[in-house]
Amino acid sequence: MEYLKLIGILIILIGFIFKVDTIAVVILAGLATALVSGLSLLDFLTLLGDAFVSNRLVTLFFLTLPMIGLTEQFGLRQQATRLIESIKGLTTGRFLSLYMFIRELAGFFSIRIQGHTQFVRPLIEPMAQASTKNKNKHKEEDEEVQEKVKARSAAMENLGNFFAQNTFIAASGVLLIAGTLESLGYDVSAVSIAQASLPVAFIALFIVIISNFLFDKQLSKKTKSNSGKEGEK
Amino acid sequence: MEAFNNNLLEFFFILTGLLMAYTGFRVLLDQRHPARIQTAIFWFLLAATFSIGRFIPAYISGLMVVGMGILTLFKQVKIGPINQLSEEKAQERSKRLGNTIFIPVVSLAFIAIIIAQFTPLGGQVGIGVAAVSSLIIAMLVTKANVKTALREGDRMVRQVGTVGILPQLLAALGVIFTAAGVGDVIAGMISAFVPEGNQLLGVMAYVLGMVIFTMIMGNAFAAFTVITAGIGVPFVIAQGADPVVAGALAMTAGYCGTLMTPMAANFNALPVALLEMKNPNGVIREQLPYAILMIIVHIALMYFWAF
Numbered sequence: 121m122e123y124l125k126l127i128g129i130l131i132i133l134i135g136f137i138f139k140v141d142t143i144a145v146v147i148l149a150g151l152a153t154a155l156v157s158g159l160s161l162l163d164f165l166t167l168l169g170d171a172f173v174s175n176r177l178v179t180l181f182f183l184t185l186p187m188i189g190l191t192e193q194f195g196l197r198q199q200a201t202r203l204i205e206s207i208k209g210l211t212t213g214r215f216l217s218l219y220m221f222i223r224e225l226a227g228f229f230s231i232r233i234q235g236h237t238q239f240v241r242p243l244i245e246p247m248a249q250a251s252t253k254n255k256n257k258h259k260e261e262d263e264e265v266q267e268k269v270k271a272r273s274a275a276m277e278n279l280g281n282f283f284a285q286n287t288f289i290a291a292s293g294v295l296l297i298a299g300t301l302e303s304l305g306y307d308v309s310a311v312s313i314a315q316a317s318l319p320v321a322f323i324a325l326f327i328v329i330i331s332n333f334l335f336d337k338q339l340s341k342k343t344k345s346n347s348g349k350e351g352e353k
Numbered sequence: 354m355e356a357f358n359n360n361l362l363e364f365f366f367i368l369t370g371l372l373m374a375y376t377g378f379r380v381l382l383d384q385r386h387p388a389r390i391q392t393a394i395f396w397f398l399l400a401a402t403f404s405i406g407r408f409i410p411a412y413i414s415g416l417m418v419v420g421m422g423i424l425t426l427f428k429q430v431k432i433g434p435i436n437q438l439s440e441e442k443a444q445e446r447s448k449r450l451g452n453t454i455f456i457p458v459v460s461l462a463f464i465a466i467i468i469a470q471f472t473p474l475g476g477q478v479g480i481g482v483a484a485v486s487s488l489i490i491a492m493l494v495t496k497a498n499v500k501t502a503l504r505e506g507d508r509m510v511r512q513v514g515t516v517g518i519l520p521q522l523l524a525a526l527g528v529i530f531t532a533a534g535v536g537d538v539i540a541g542m543i544s545a546f547v548p549e550g551n552q553l554l555g556v557m558a559y560v561l562g563m564v565i566f567t568m569i570m571g572n573a574f575a576a577f578t579v580i581t582a583g584i585g586v587p588f589v590i591a592q593g594a595d596p597v598v599a600g601a602l603a604m605t606a607g608y609c610g611t612l613m614t615p616m617a618a619n620f621n622a623l624p625v626a627l628l629e630m631k632n633p634n635g636v637i638r639e640q641l642p643y644a645i646l647m648i649i650v651h652i653a654l655m656y657f658w659a660f
Contacts, residue, residue, distance in 0.1 A: 125538050128530065129579055136570040137616070143515060144426035146522045146575070147419060150529040157533035162412055164529075169414030171528035173406035176366050177477055178521040182510065183369050183484035187457050187491045189505030192438060194495040195447020196454050202447070229462045236620075241627040267631060271639035274624035278636070279643060281620075282608035286601065289465055290480040292520045293574070297600045299524035300578050304531055304586055306596040311469040311476040316601035319658075323650050327643065 128153035171303065177310075178295040184230070196231070197238055204243055212251045212269060212339060213332035216276050219244050220328045223280025224321055230288040235277040245273040252339060265342070272335070276328065283324035286317035354473055361474070363407060365481030370404030373397075375503060376510045383433060391429035395421055396510075399518065418522070425515050432511045436504060450494065457491035520574050527578045539583030547588055555588030556655045563603050564610040564648060571616025573607030594659035602659070606651040612644040613637060 128149035135145030147168070154164035207218065223235065248269050286293045289310045294317070298310045377396035380386055398417045406414045424430050447454060461483050468479035492502055510517075530536060547554045562584045566576035585603055590596045611617045614637070621636045632638065 122538050122541070125533055125535050128526070128533075128535065132575055132579065133569060136572055136575060141422075141426045141428070142519055142572075142575075143522060144422045146519070146526055147422040150526050153529055153533045153535060159533070165412040165415030165419070167411075167415070167529055167532055168418055168525060169402075169406075169411035169416070171525035172418050172521065173402055173411070173414050175521050175524040175528075176369070176403055176406065177362075178524050179403075179518055180365065180369060180477070180480050180484075182372060182513070182517065183365060183481060184461060184487070185509035185513065186372070186502050186506030187461065187484065187488040189509040190488070190491045190495060190497055190502055191454055191457050193443060193446075193501070193505055194450055194454055194497070195443040195445075196458070198444050198447040199450070199452065199454050203452075229459050231458050236624045236627055240624060245628055267635065268639075270624075270628040270630050271632075271635045274628060274636045275639045275643065277624070278612060278620050278640060282611060283605055283647070286604060288462060289469065289476055290461075290483075293604050294601075296520040296524055296574055296577060297604055299521070300527045300581055301596050301600050303524055303527040304536075304582060306590065308597045308600065309469075309476050310480070311466070312597045313601045316598045317605065319654060320602065320605045320647075320650070324643075324647060327646060331643070 124156040125153060127156055175299045175303070178292065178299045180295065181290050181292055184290065200231075201239075201243055204239075204247070207247075210251060211336045212248050213334075213336035215248055215251055216244075216272055216335075217325075217329045217332045219273075220276045220280045220325060223277060224284035224287075224325060227281060227284035227291075227321075228287045230290065235281060236274065240273050240277045244276070245270055248273050261342070265339070272332075279324055279328060284321040287314050287321050289314040358473075358475055358478055361478050362481065365478070365484075366407075367404045368481075368485075370400040370402075372506055372510060373403060374400035376507050379507050380433060386431070386433035388429050388431045388433075391424055392431055392433065395424045395430045395515070418525075421515075421518070430515050432514065435508045435511055446495075453494050456494055457487045460490050461487035523574050523578045527582055530578070530582045536582040536586055540587035543584060543588065549588065550592065552589075552592055552594075552660055553656055555584075555592055556594075556659075557652055559585045559589045559599070559603055560606045560648060560651050560655060563607040564613075567607040567610030568614040568616065571611070571614055571618070573604060573611055576607050576610070577604055589655070589659070592660075594655070598659040599655055602651050602655045606648065609644045609647045609651065612640040612647075 131149040131152055132145060135148070136142065150168060151164055154167065159167070204222070207215065210218065249266060252265060252269060285291050288294065291314070294310050294313050297313050298308055301308045373396050377393045377400060380389060380396065381393040383389065386392060398421050402414050402417055464486055465479045465483035468474050468482055469476035474482070488502060543558060547558050559580065562580040563573070563576055566580055567573040570576055581600065581603060585599060589599050611620060615621060615634065622633070624636050625633055
C-alpha cells in the first residue's frame, strides 16, 4: 500500500490539531513513515541523526541570542517605545501605516519582539484610539469605531511581522526553507531566499497603506456627518 | 576555500553547542529548578548533536534526538527560575544609552549581509560571524562583561526553549519523507486533478496547499516541509521554476493561512484577549481581506517570477 506512506502527514495533522508536544509528534511522524516504507529502526535512527546534524544551520540563530538578551536588558524595548511615543499629530490610518513600516523594519533587522504584548496593547492601540478623536454622537457608533481600531492595530502587527520576517537572512523561516530545499536536493542560499522575500514585504506594506488611507477617509466622513447633525440642532 | 568555510561553519556549530551546554550546566546547578536533571539532559543532548554530531555515528545522534523527544513529550523540560528583566533598570539604562542600543541589532543584519555579498565566506558563515561580532559590539555599547552576556544568553535560550529546534527537526523530517518517497505518493494523488506540466495549476496547488495546511495545523513551518515535498517539487520546481523564488513565496503564502485561522492562537486570539475585543474572531475578520488579496499576489508572483 503506497498510501500508507502518508501516515506521517496524518500524525502531524492530528498531533498539531490536538496540541500534542510538537517535537515528539514530528519524531513520531518520521518513525512511522520510515517503518511503513520498509526501513529498519536502525536505518531510521541513522537517517534522523544524519538529517538533524546536517540541518544544524536552521538553528544557528541561537548564536544571536546573547546579543539580543543583552540589548533587551539594557532597554532596547524601552527606547523603541520612547521613539514611537514621540510620534504625534498623525491621523489614525497614517499612524497605523507607520507602525506597519516600523514592524517590517524590525523584521528586516531581526529585532525580535512579541508585538501584541509589548507594543500593540500598551502603546499602538491606545495611540491609534487617541488619534481617532472619536466623538460620535451615538455610543454604539463609538464602540463600533473603537472595535475596528482595535482589530486594525492587531492586524498591523501580524501583517508586518509575517510578511517581513523572512527578509532577514538568519530568520528561522528562511533557514528552514534553505534546509528543506537542500534536503530535497536543491542547493539554495539563505541570502537569495531573503532577497526573494522582499517583494512580498513591499506589496503587503503598499496594500496596507492604501487600506489605511481609505480608513482615514471613512473616519473623517463619519465625524463630519456627526458634526453636521450636531449643527442642525 | 570551501574546506576553510566548512571548518569555520563547524566552529560556529560547536560554539552554538557550547551555548546550549552552558544552559545545561546552569540548570544542573540550580537547586530551585523544578525538573533539574531532565531539563539539563535535554540541553546536553542538544548541545552534543551540535558540538560533536559531525564526529560520532549518525545513529547515536538519532538516538539523542529521540531522547529529546521523549523528554518534551512528558513535559520534563522546564524554563525554571530565570533572571526576569527589571523594567525600572532597563528604563534607566535606556535613558543613558539612547539610540546607541540599536547599534548591535542593526549591525547583526548589516554584517551578515556584507559578508554574504562581498566576501567568499558566504551567507552561512556570515550569520555566525555577524552573531559573534554583534555580541562584541553589544558588550562595548553596554559596557557589560562576559558574565552578564552569558547570563543573558542563558535566559534567552531558555525562553526560546524546546520549540526553538522545531524548524530544524522539520527540515530533518523532509529528508525522511524524501527517502520514503512520500512526495511521490502525494504527487501521484494530486496529478489526478492537476495535469503535470500545467504551470499555473501547479502554482495554485502549491500556494493553496500551503494556505490550507497552515490553517489546519496553525503552523506554516510544518506545512512547508510536507507541501514542498508533495506539491512544490513535482508540480512547480520540477517544471522549471526557480526553487529559491518558489520556496520563499510558498512560506509567506503559508503565513496568509496563519492570518485566517483560529489555530494560530498566539497571533489571532491573544490580541482579542489583550485588547478586550467583543468579537472573538474580530482580528481574523479584519485580516481576511488582506489574506485573500495576498494569496492572489502570491499566485501571480510565483507564476510570473519563478518561471
